[in-house]
Amino acid sequence: MDQSVRKRRHSASSATEADVLIVGGGPAGLAAAIYLGRFRHRVVVVDAGESRAMLIAQSRNCPGFPEGISGPDLLQRLRAQAAEYGATLVQDQASSIEPTVGGFGAETNAGRIVARKVFLATGVVDVVPAIPRLREAIARGSVRLCPVCDGYEVIDRQVAVIGHEAQALREALFLKQYTQHVTMLARYLPDFSASTRRVAMEENIAICDTFKKFVPTDSGYQAVLK
Numbered sequence: 317m318d319q320s321v322r323k324r325r326h327s328a329s330s331a332t333e334a335d336v337l338i339v340g341g342g343p344a345g346l347a348a349a350i351y352l353g354r355f356r357h358r359v360v361v362v363d364a365g366e367s368r369a370m371l372i373a374q375s376r377n378c379p380g381f382p383e384g385i386s387g388p389d390l391l392q393r394l395r396a397q398a399a400e401y402g403a404t405l406v407q408d409q410a411s412s413i414e415p416t417v418g419g420f421g422a423e424t425n426a427g428r429i430v431a432r433k434v435f436l437a438t439g440v441v442d443v444v445p446a447i448p449r450l451r452e453a454i455a456r457g458s459v460r461l462c463p464v465c466d467g468y469e470v471i472d473r474q475v476a477v478i479g480h481e482a483q484a485l486r487e488a489l490f491l492k493q494y495t496q497h498v499t500m501l502a503r504y505l506p507d508f509s510a511s512t513r514r515v516a517m518e519e520n521i522a523i524c525d526t527f528k529k530f531v532p533t534d535s536g537y538q539a540v541l542k
């Protein structure tokens with residue numbers, strides 16, 4: 317037998333065994349764990365604990381929760397539901413995953429996990445501008461990261477959009493369905509092309525070219541101009 321294979325088989329014997337290893341315990345990974353558990357598979361979920369849902373102060377578009385639900389509360393419910401169907405939840409980071417005979421082996425601080433299948437639900441990481449006290453502001457709802465989730469929450473309010481040109485314009489146009497008061501912020505004139513400016517003007521979206529920084533206030537932020 318090939319040496320490396322034997323080695324893997326040997327180490328697999330002291331490892332946690334599963335039919336499916338799910339990497340990531342956000343809503344996607346936990347929903348998968350619930351379904352797979354109900355299909356009577358042995359499931360291990362390894363989660364590093366950085367779900368974007370942790371930042372949701374109150375979600376109001378989650379079906380079944382007309383009064384809204386916080387991200388941490390939703391995650392807690394999903395974890396309990398996954399555990400109910402037998403999923404093992406490991407709070408850790410999967411530092412590596414490699415193919416083995418008949419499946420995969422993953423390394424975590426808590427030990428090795430071997431599984432026939434791996435389901436990656438590692439989510440995405442927001443790239444945000446340098447804004448002071450950002451987490452606090454997100455929790456308060458003065459900074460929002462997703463117009464689809466939160467457009468409804470800013471009906472008729474003043475909204476500033478920060479983003480790269482095409483994306484900023486797309487989000488600003490979307491937000492115009494909710495409020496007439498949308499301003500796209502740029503630091504320099506060349507940040508937005510003539511065609512972007514034309515579309516913005518046609519849609520009554522203001523563009524401010526002299527944005528410098530945000531200063532936190534009691535109720536939100538004040539944009540400081542150059």
Ligand SMILES: Cc1cc2nc3c(=O)[nH]c(=O)nc-3n(C[C@H](O)[C@H](O)[C@H](O)COP(=O)(O)OP(=O)(O)OC[C@H]3O[C@@H](n4cnc5c(N)ncnc54)[C@H](O)[C@@H]3O)c2cc1C
Pocket residue numbers: 339340341342343344345362363364365366367368369370371372373374375376377378408409410411437438439440442454460461462465466
């Ligand atoms: C401020 C804010 C408000 C939002 N509001 C809403 C809303 O109202 N409604 C709505 O539907 N959506 C909302 N969203 C979006 C929602 O949070 C995401 O769509 C959702 O969390 C995505 O789920 P996910 O499981 O794909 O990823 P995530 O929730 O990001 O989970 C991924 C998980 O994988 C883990 N992970 C990554 N790499 C590894 C590794 N190597 N080993 C172990 N674990 C790993 C991470 O630590 C994380 O816990 C909001 C997001 C933000 C930031």
